[in-house]
Amino acid sequence: MKIKDIIELLDAENLTPELDLEQELHSACGSDMMSDVLAYVKDQAVLLTGLNNPQVIRTADMMDMLCVVYVRGKRPDALSLKIANEKGICVLTTERALFTCCGILYDNGLRGA
Amino acid sequence: MEPIKFNYTVPGDDFTRAGEASADLKNKLKKMGITGAPVRNISIALYEGEINLAIHAGGGEITALVYPEKVELFLDDNGPGIADINLALQEGYSSATDEVRSLGFGAGMGLPNMKKYADEFHIESQVGEGTHIKMVVNL
Numbered sequence: 074m075k076i077k078d079i080i081e082l083l084d085a086e087n088l089t090p091e092l093d094l095e096q097e098l099h100s101a102c103g104s105d106m107m108s109d110v111l112a113y114v115k116d117q118a119v120l121l122t123g124l125n126n127p128q129v130i131r132t133a134d135m136m137d138m139l140c141v142v143y144v145r146g147k148r149p150d151a152l153s154l155k156i157a158n159e160k161g162i163c164v165l166t167t168e169r170a171l172f173t174c175c176g177i178l179y180d181n182g183l184r185g186a
Numbered sequence: 187m188e189p190i191k192f193n194y195t196v197p198g199d200d201f202t203r204a205g206e207a208s209a210d211l212k213n214k215l216k217k218m219g220i221t222g223a224p225v226r227n228i229s230i231a232l233y234e235g236e237i238n239l240a241i242h243a244g245g246g247e248i249t250a251l252v253y254p255e256k257v258e259l260f261l262d263d264n265g266p267g268i269a270d271i272n273l274a275l276q277e278g279y280s281s282a283t284d285e286v287r288s289l290g291f292g293a294g295m296g297l298p299n300m301k302k303y304a305d306e307f308h309i310e311s312q313v314g315e316g317t318h319i320k321m322v323v324n325l
Binding site: 126137 | 205208209229230234237292293296299
């Protein structure tokens with residue numbers, strides 16, 4: 074699955090349009106607790122979350138993730154987007170809920186740890 | 187061989203800046219040609235430590251010493267200290283406030299994560315005086 078596929082599947086808006094949407098992704102995780110992401114996630118490329126602060130992007134950066142999806146219509150602040158652009162992390166936002174997003178992506182081949 | 191040294195000051199009054207030091211060190215290590223699992227382990231361990239400095243200790247200092255075969259990380263603060271280190275090292279134990287939890291941390295995984303991702307983990311703490319942590323990640 075590519076980032077452009079996630080945009081289509083989740084009816085998401087791309088908030089970092091200058092970044093590469095052709096990157097291939099194989100795994101994802103969904104969580105609002107960044108400590109859990111740091112503790113249990115391995116080689117996940119996508120983080121889906123309803124949490125909205127710069128530590129979301131920092132966490133994704135530390136985990137070498139390629140894409141962050143904000144659910145339930147959350148929109149990150151300017152600092153988050155600045156860091157994401159610097160680190161090359163694609164940022165998407167969707168109106169759908171976390172559980173629904175995870176289900177759709179799983180149904181289309183993305184897996185967890 | 188003399189190590190390459192990096193120093194960072196972590197502010198205690200701006201949570202949004204927590205992680206800047208970890209991100210900068212990660213970037214520098216990559217530029218030095220250090221990649222893969224060791225860099226991720228260093229980044230996660232230091233990031234958790236940096237978050238702790240910001241939310242528990244009122245800020246602190248980070249020193250990173252880069253050797254050819256390992257990276258040593260020192261985190262020093264003059265914060266409130268930890269009364270029961272064994273308890274603090276248990277997964278799930280946290281003294282964090284609801285405000286910290288609302289920021290996505292405070293799940294009681296900070297110190298356990300640091301210990302998990304470092305090859306060596308040493309901690310000394312005195313209530314009222316502060317906490318000193320040394321971590322070593324082998325390259």
